[in-house]
Amino acid sequence: MYQIISHDILFLIIISVLLIKTNYAAYFSDVHWSTAIKLSQYESYRSVTLLSYNVPEQTADVSFSFQAKTSGKACTFREVHVYLQQGSYPLVTPYNETYPPNFYLNRTDLFHIEIQKDADAVSYIISSPRPGNWYFAAFLPKPTSDKIQIKELDKSCMYGMFVVVESRGYDNIEEISTEKSQHVHLTQQATQSQALYRFVLPKDTVEYTVKIDNCIVTSLDTSAEQTNTSNVNETEPVLPSRSTNCPIVMTIEAEMLPSPKSKFKLACGNKTVCSKTVLSPVLHKWMYILLTVDNDFNVSEIQFQLHFEKKGCESLKLLLPKTIYEATTRDKNSNSLQLSQDSCIKMASLGRFIFNQLTFNLSYLLSEPGPIPIPAMLDKLYIPDYQVLVTDISVQEGTDIGGTLVLDVRFIKASLETSKHSIVLFVCLMKNSIPGGETIASCETGVQIILNTTSEQLKDTVYVPYPEVGIWYLALNSRCYKKDTKAVTRCLGAPQVDIDLSISGCLDGQCGEYGACQDYISGVHVFSSCKCFAGWRGYGCTDGTHGRSKNEELVALLLLTLSNLFFIPSIIVALYRRYFTEAAVYTYTMFWSAIYHACDASDLVYYCLLDYDLLSFADFLGSIYSFWVTMLAMAVIPTKVRTFAQALGALGVAVGVEYKRHGIFAFALPAGIAAIVMFGSWGLQCKRRRKLFPQKRYILLHLIPGVVLAFTGMGIFAFLETEENYKYTHSCWHVAMSLSVVFLLPGRQTKGIDITETSSNNLTNSNSATNSRIVLSSYADMPNGHVTSSESVEISMGDNPAYSPPE
Structure with a gap:
């Protein structure tokens, strides 16, 4: 995609040909600059990658070339968005998020570029660009699906972009x-x-x-x-x-x-x-x-x-006192109600005062004269009607542009009570230009506030997000109107106003009740941005198009925490069948999962008993270890071997969870090993018995329902969870996994039989002691664990007599 304006380029070519041979200018060599950046998916402004390039003075045209790449052929190319802004960070609204009220959004230069093809360079040419730093904001838009991906199931794709900038211009103008x-x-x-x-x-x-x-x-x-x-x-x-x-x-x-x-x-x-x-x-x-x-x-x-x-403007040698109305000298045309453009007074520049070391916490105040500058608030200023009062502030690169410039103006009611006229106050904040007597009312290229005493609102505030670098001039003037005829008249008394001019992070250092203001760094660029909660979006987390209320977040918290109570049936069954270790693990899992989700379910309604990282570790450890002990309980292995495997599994699962708890291998590896042990023991039993193990009745009534519940829970967890339905799908995962244990746990364990002693007695009475068999009645099919005489199972010497798998 090439953005070239043909007549602009032709105009520059003509100038180039003509000026090369004149004494006015000479074409200078091209300036090249290139770099590579990593791209991230846009969640909020904190997700963008920021770059900057300094365009030299007298540049005729600058060409930006962007080439996006993926990390491999198996990765699907995703659209890339690039915003260009001169003088400050670009304002980005890829999803048409609304801004908070009273936001000034006009930008000097702002360009938007979309890259839709992999490996194809996209060029964007700007003729006669403004000199100074140009800022790039690049990111990947969200995919159409908001499904929560498991890292190992999703393709590990990285996205980047190569940027080349070339500028051409003139020298010696x-x-x-x-x-x-x-x-x-x-x-x-x-x-x-x-x-x-x-x-x-x-x-x-x-x-x-x-x-x-x-x-x-x-x-x-x-x-x-x-x-x-x-x-x-x-x-x-x-x-x-x-x-x-x-x-x-x-x-x-x-x-x-x-x-x-x-x-x-x-x-x-x-x-x-x-x-x-x-x-x-x-x-x-x-x-x-x-x-x-x-x-x-x-x-x-x-x-x-x-x-x-x-x-x-007429410049004052000293700072204006707070009561300037009678102190200033009226010019010869002061009786005229029509202000000329140069009817203005230039006050001293406002000083920059930082009262603490917080980022983007700056106030512009008057500096009282003296050997030590003492900051004075801009309050109780008399605003004349026969001249425009002008002062200026400096917005600096690096320290200021990442915040929000705030202009707050309010009438002082006491100064209006004695006035016989209705008063209109004009306030204009303009970058690199002084608003004069004719331009303050229009304020065409600046930030404007107009206050009227006939309105109930006697104050107003304007926010300038990511203000552009430069000298900003603040101009103030009043107009008086007769209350009966509405005609313009000379003010009998100038109104008083209080003014606050500052730079803060986000929206007055906050993001409302649905977000938190934080500072971020992208390369060498520092900026403030809101981290929004509960689906709220926008610069100040004020766009509730997809937002959720506190009540909805409370419902999500209750679902995710209380759904863990479905572990209670599993705990009761484990205790009844004398699986005390397993019952302890299930209790541990239920408790820590509930406490973890009480802290993690919402950023609006939450309760964190301990540090979040500790709660997360305990939750994942309990969830994965529950699989381990359940599958070991289902395996036909000696008690001592099972005990050893349980201890070894606890150590291994703890290491895996600490290494990468959100990865699928932290779950799949222990579950896979336990499955090998379980199915291996079942296969050995089939070989020894020479018949199906476990029996069909157990498979139909216990194994199949338990496996279906388990796989349903895992399927929901792996493939159906999205950001929107998380509270429902993850609660279903809790229910399915906890109830599956009720079906999968084997029957009640009984006291073991000393096979060594029995075998010794048999050896004394038979020459074929090595082939002796012990016939034990099976109890597993009975819900209460009672032994039936109708079925029996042969256990070879060396089997664990304390375990009877359900048949």
Whole structure:
């Protein structure tokens, strides 16, 4: 997928060809940068991988190339999303999550790229980009299925992306001063038909005008030329005609090189004097002006003067006191109700104060004069109506852009009680531009708050997530209106306001009742992000489209904990049949599974008796070990061997759980070994008895129901669990696995018979002692363990007489 705007590229090519041979600029060598990153599935903003690339000044175009890869051919390629943002981290909403109210979401530059093919490089070209750091946010979207995967059953696939950036631009663009006029001389020759300059405005500028005058145009008189060609000798020269019009096309751009999309573009045409006024221009950055001969006019040569006229805010030498209304001097036009753009007062910059070492905990305050700066709150400020009050703050890279800029403004009621007018307060926060008297009400490119005394709401707050780097100017002004006619009038008393301007993590350092604010690091980039609970999403965990309430989370907790009570029948059966070790293991499993799920089931409603990792270990240990002891109890092995295997299994299962408790092998390995032992012992019994073991009755009434329950539980656990139905499916797993033990446990154990003693007596009375048999009655088919005389089982010497498998 190539994002190329043809006329932009053609425009740059033309500029390149023309400027290479001029004295204005020279094309510099390409700048390359490349890196490789790992991609993760998007859960919240903490899942994105962040990168940054610094675009040099005077860059003509920058090309971003992205190539996504998977870890193997068996892995299915997944779509990759990349967001590009200049000046700060991109705002990412891949699932259309809603933002909290009062969030300012306008971004200077934000681009979205989708990579849909494996191994195919995707190029994205941006012409005339803004200089400075560009940030990448890359991630994998969620799959359509939210099934919980077991690591060893799912393909172990890793995803990554290779990024290559190439930028091209110009060097040695001529710098001109705005304090004096510039003489410009252009011709129709290909290398001299345009001029490109750069300049910087004074830091207090609120308005400037670019003017072209004193034009001298030399053009060819086509009518005279036709006459001469018919009546005069062809060797006679054609005399040019002169004009005072200015057929010039003027393009002005801030920060980046001019392009066809530039906002400020003016064709002077037949005007004798041509001018362009820009309100609230960009400060602290290079400004560019491109002057081109208008091709619609038959111009051979043109000369003119380029002038700049600037207006700035009045700067105060000292900090304003809190009561500034009468202290400031009104200008001669103060009686006018219409503010001019330069009717403003520039206060001192606000200081940055950090009261503790927490990340993204910064307040902007006034610094009282003196040898030691003392922070003063921005409270009880009088806001005049005849001038705009302006101050500024600095948003820095690395330390500030990962948080949220918060602007809180509120009226002081006491200052409104004596007013005879309705008052409107205009507040504008604009990046790298000063809002003046004409632009504060519109605040077109900034963050705006408007408070009205006729409204019940006398305060307002605006949040700017991941604010862009730069100098942000805060401007305030009031307007008064007659209560009866609603006409604008002079304020008899300026209103007072309290202002809080700060940077915090997430949403005032919190994420509401459905999330927690945390700091994250991606490479060298630090940012705050909400970890949302119970299906809630969004920057502040305020999007409840798929969210669950606390009552629903409580139901999930009760299901997951109380479902463990189904182990009680298994414990009773184990005790009745004298499997005391197994009964202890089942009790252990029931208790720790319930306690673990009480801590793990929900992030909203939970109770953690001990450390979470310890609870998790105890739960997995009990669950896996229950399988081990149950299958050993079903095996026909001597008691001493069983006891040894139980102890050895406990040690092995503990090691496996500690190594990788969420892996399938922690369960499959001990269950597999126990199954080999069990089926091996059954096969040996079949060989010795020369008939089916266990008998059909046990298989039909005990083994099959128990195995069906066990495999049903494992199937639910392995293939049906999703994030949405976890509380139901996992509870079914608890029920199925605990009830399967009731069917699978063998019958009651009886006191053993001393086969050695019996065999010795037989040896004294028979020459074939080695082939002697002992006939024992079977009791396993009876629920109460009583012996029946109708069936018997032969146990060879060396068998465990204390075990009678159900038949």
